[in-house]
Amino acid sequence: MATDTNGAPNDAEAPAGGSTEIAAAAAREGISALPAGTTHAQLFAALQASSSSSRPAPACRLLSTFPAGIRDNGLIDGDTKNKMRICCLREGCGSLVLLEGIAAVKTSAEAGTTPRLDLPDKPSHTLLPPQAPEGVSEDMWHAQGNAMIFENVSFTKAVDGKGLKYLACGECELGPIGWTTVEQQYWIVPNRVGYR
Numbered sequence: 001m002a003t004d005t006n007g008a009p010n011d012a013e014a015p016a017g018g019s020t021e022i023a024a025a026a027a028r029e030g031i032s033a034l035p036a037g038t039t040h041a042q043l044f045a046a047l048q049a050s051s052s053s054s055r056p057a058p059a060c061r062l063l064s065t066f067p068a069g070i071r072d073n074g075l076i077d078g079d080t081k082n083k084m085r086i087c088c089l090r091e092g093c094g095s096l097v098l099l100e101g102i103a104a105v106k107t108s109a110e111a112g113t114t115p116r117l118d119l120p121d122k123p124s125h126t127l128l129p130p131q132a133p134e135g136v137s138e139d140m141w142h143a144q145g146n147a148m149i150f151e152n153v154s155f156t157k158a159v160d161g162k163g164l165k166y167l168a169c170g171e172c173e174l175g176p177i178g179w180t181t182v183e184q185q186y187w188i189v190p191n192r193v194g195y196r
């Protein structure tokens with residue numbers, strides 16, 4: 001049983017504003033269930049632990065862990081928008097690609113031409129599953145808008161003279177995870193990204 005051995009009221013000796021600022025920072029960081037009697041040092045340690053710069057990104061789930069795949073209720077809302085955040089699936093990276101509610105499910109047939117992602121002279125990273133065979137339509141994430149809709153992504157230079165650019169993780173360059181051929185239209189391959 002943890003008890004406060006010195007018996008001092010927790011905030012009595014806090015410098016003016018100090019505890020309020022830390023509490024506000026804790027609220028911003030989503031720390032809510034700190035036990036009563038938490039000291040400033042403990043609170044500060046909790047903030048350090050939760051700061052994105054000092055902790056590894058949370059693990060991302062693979063598409064294969066959702067029973068119904070991209071159409072799983074855990075992944076899409078009523079408008080078929082992504083319910084979970086889309087992130088890099090590389091263990092130890094997990095960089096955030098898209099926030100929730102940005103992309104919607106469409107078939108690759110709706111994209112028109114589906115570029116090949118696994119090229120003989122430039123194969124995809126081995127962490128990424130093979131792309132569906134040519135001509136086979138599959139469910140994709142579709143997002144539109146300027147590049148600011150992404151949290152972190154990298155684009156290749158146009159590769160074919162027709163504006164085709166591949167998308168990759170903005171942090172570790174794992175890719176291709178998708179492509180864009182028409183300005184402000186992005187297609188992301190669901191099993192080449194993770195979810196959290």
Ligand SMILES: [Zn+2]
Nearest residue numbers: 088093169172
């Ligand atoms: Zn990454």
